[in-house]
Amino acid sequence: MLKKRWIVVLPVLLVATAFARYAGGWAVVSVQDLPDYAVAGQPITLTYTVRQHGDNYLSDLRGSVIARSRNAKIEVAAKAAPPGQPGTYSATLTLPNAGDWAVTIESGFGKSRVASIPMRALEASTKTLPVMPADERGRRLFVAKGCVTCHTHSDSKAELGEFAPELTGKRFAPTYLAEFLANPSIKPPTVKDLRMPNMNLKQQEISALVAFINSDRKVALAAKQ
Numbered sequence: 001m002l003k004k005r006w007i008v009v010l011p012v013l014l015v016a017t018a019f020a021r022y023a024g025g026w027a028v029v030s031v032q033d034l035p036d037y038a039v040a041g042q043p044i045t046l047t048y049t050v051r052q053h054g055d056n057y058l059s060d061l062r063g064s065v066i067a068r069s070r071n072a073k074i075e076v077a078a079k080a081a082p083p084g085q086p087g088t089y090s091a092t093l094t095l096p097n098a099g100d101w102a103v104t105i106e107s108g109f110g111k112s113r114v115a116s117i118p119m120r121a122l123e124a125s126t127k128t129l130p131v132m133p134a135d136e137r138g139r140r141l142f143v144a145k146g147c148v149t150c151h152t153h154s155d156s157k158a159e160l161g162e163f164a165p166e167l168t169g170k171r172f173a174p175t176y177l178a179e180f181l182a183n184p185s186i187k188p189p190t191v192k193d194l195r196m197p198n199m200n201l202k203q204q205e206i207s208a209l210v211a212f213i214n215s216d217r218k219v220a221l222a223a224k225q
Contacts, residue, residue, distance in 0.1 A: 026052070026110070027109050028197055029049070029050050029107045029146050030051070031144040034046075034117070036137065037129055039124055042124065044094070045091070049089075050107045050112065052109070054195075056087075061080075064108075069095075069100075076093050077093075100120050100121075102116045135215040145201070145209075184197065
């Protein structure tokens with residue numbers, strides 16, 4: 001009975017409607033294989049896809065990737081180039097300083113963009129990359145994968161996300177949430193005109209997003225103080 005209840009409730013909360021955005025003018029920008037960290041002074045390549053309405057890959061766009069330092073007024077940018085696959089683009093940046101950065105991807109398709117992807121650059125002398133907690137990785141992926149195109153979450157510093165339900169404080173059955181993120185088409189037939197694109201997430205990405213969506217970061221942070 002509980003499983004059926006989640007099957008009905010979850011898709012209503014985790015879907016983007018094709019009619020919520022201005023017709024034809026929006027796209028989902030999704031980063032592939034987002035690295036946990038960058039290393040100061042070393043190039044990092046970000047590859048992303050642009051899909052109109054979350055489904056149709058858009059080629060021949062003139063996009064760019066911009067990184068801004070959060071601690072100093074430094075900005076680096078690079079033009080994106082298609083590596084060969086339809087609707088896929090890559091850009092290589094070098095973050096000059098260690099510290100926290102915010103990465104913005106301008107897709108080149110109308111106002112579709114992804115802003116403020118958190119990126120920490122480590123010192124070049126760092127020998128071992130620190131282990132990133134799953135919920136923190138999920139917080140970054142919530143932006144980088146394009147979830148913020150439609151959804152909002154108070155722990156995600158993103159500019160969009162006003163066209164689908166607020167996810168702050170929501171809790172879902174972890175097993176079904178993971179299944180839904182892997183295949184959003186598993187929704188009840190009674191839910192019409194509602195859909196979330198299949199982002200082709202990897203298992204590690206799904207686990208991280210489940211940890212983030214189901215976490216109470218404010219309570220956890222308060223407990224550590």
